[in-house]
Amino acid sequence: MDDLIATRVQLGRGQGSAAEAFSAALAMTQSPACRHAFLRTLPEEAQAASRDQARQLPLAGLPVSIKDLFDIEGQPTAAGSTVLADAPPARADSAAVARLRAAGASLVGRTNMTEFAFSGVGVNPHHGTPANPADTAVPRIPGGSSSGAAVSVATGAAFIGLGSDTGGSIRIPAALCGIVGFKNTARLTPLEGALPLSTTLDTVCAMTRSVRDAVLAHEVLANRRVVLENKPLAQRRFAVVRTQLLDGMDSAVAQAFEAALRTLRGAGASIEEIELEAIRDLGTLQSMGGFTAAESYAWHRQLLARAGEGYDPRVRARIERGVAMKAWEYVDLVRARAGWIAKVEGALRGYDAVLTPTVPITAPAIADVAPGAERDEAFFRVNALLLRNTSVVNMLDGCALSLPCHAPGSLPVGLSLWHGAMHDDTVLDAGLAVEAALQPRH
Structure with missing residues (x-):
């Protein structure tokens, strides 16, 4: 399946049109x-496709999907819920959607998501759960919360899937569906017009079909130029964190991860194993529910009082953990996070990126975690595993890239490259080299 940049080249040669795409x-x-992947499609955008190709804009009139978290002028923003189904239409596009439009994107539709973006699994009891395109025999979870966005990119329904990442909501579905997801440093992309989960941790970002497409998508969303040094792998220094982040890997993930490391070492990359003991502190830091519980409850408390019975019970339970957090505990968490970030950034100094499996498991069957109290235990166990590695980067206020590293014909496995804040260009630059080294395996 061609990526966006390859398609742009073809359009420039007169091979096809954006309208046809x-x-x-x-x-x-x-x-x-794409069953359950889209909550609304936008066929009226077809005219924009031809117009924006002719204007030679960066996204060339090509189709982009929008997570149901973002305002689109004239449409309600329900965030995958039913309790906001009658919300008034947005008066303007969110900042991210406006930037995509300005770059020539044609919006193909609004994508399904975990209700209010509060889960890494991607299950939605109101609108159905889109099945992971990687397995046509067994319906498997797509990952969340940007579930429909991932399916839209993996199936070819969009070149870019706009989403959000608060604890892994871009990288988890990218890893499970076998595509690329980039979570930039949060401050680089605007949150205006996106329904919040955690104002501290939310990041506006996207999924794509390739790392070079991720570079382009980030440049559009952040309104900045990515500086690429194009250093070869032989000049790259990576760290592998052994503390907790490699625990509990299933055999497919372990094999794919080790194979990727062998390939990168064979290409000359320096890869060093380190112990990052600060990872163990995260459980204590977030024992009261962390920023997400407190900040989501602050936003939802009035809506819960009015329409709480309409929430996904699993989502409601996680939001209501924020009731118990006291003001002094929140202030202590802010201070503790700052100290933790300084400790981790110090340990990572001198490395281009950290290499870890994006998630430690491949996608389980939807039937194992579908809505129902009898499956709650399995759901929360899977959710915790999916979020464990990715949420480290959000607490770090960092940036991370997930790209496929699995063998052909097997369930997707994501390799994550990550670092602290404002290392975005280095991570993307290294990601291009890593993708090129691993590409023959796909």
């Missing part, structure tokens, strides 16, 4: 592969 994407949104 948009029509194909729109048809895909209605296919069985």
Whole structure:
């Protein structure tokens, strides 16, 4: 499947048109592969596709999907819920959507998501759960919360899937669906017009089909130019954190991860194992529910009082953990996080990036974690595993890239490259080199 940049080149040569690409994407949104992936499609955007290709804008009129978390002018923003179904239409596009439009994107539709973005699994009891396109035999979770966004990119219904990442909501579905997800440093992209989960941790970012597409998407969303040094792997220094982040890997993930490390070492990369003991402190730091519980409850408390019965019970339970957090505990958490960030950044100084499995498991069957109290234990166990590695980067206020590292024909496994705040260009630059080294395996 061609990525966005390759398609742009083809359009420039007169091979096809953005309107044709948009029509194909729109048809895909209605296919069985995209069942439950879209909450609304936007066929009226077809005219914009031809116009923006002619204007030679960066996204060339090509189809992009929008997570149901973001305002689109004239439409309600329900965040995958039913309790906001009658919300007034947005008066303007969110800042992220406006930037995508300005760059020439044609919006193919609004994508399904975990209700209010509060889970890494991607299950939605109101609108159904889109199945992971990587396995047509067993319906598997797509990952969340940006579930529909991932499916839209993996099936070819969009070149870019706009989403958000508070604890891994871009990187988890990217890893499970076999595509690329980039979580930038949070301050680089605007949150205006996006329904919040955690104002401290929320990041606006996207999924794509390649790392070079991720670079382009980030440049559009952050309104900045990525500086690439194009250093070869032989000049790269990576760390592998052994503390907790490699625990509990299933055999497929362990094999893919070790194979990726061998390939990168064979290409000349320096890879050093380190103990990052500060990782063990995260459980204590977030024992009261962390920023997400406190900040989501602050936003939801009035809506819960009015329409709490309409919430996904699993989401409601996690939001209501914020009731118990006291003001002094929140202030202590802010201070403790700052100290923790300084400790971790010091340990990572001198490395281009840390290498870890994005998530320690491959996608489980939807049936194992589907809505129902009898499956709550399995759901929360899977959710905790999926979020464990990715949430470290959000607490670090860092940046991270997930790209596929699995063998052909097997369930997708994501390799994560991550670092602290404002190392975005280095992580993307290294990601291009890593992707090129691993590409023959796909």
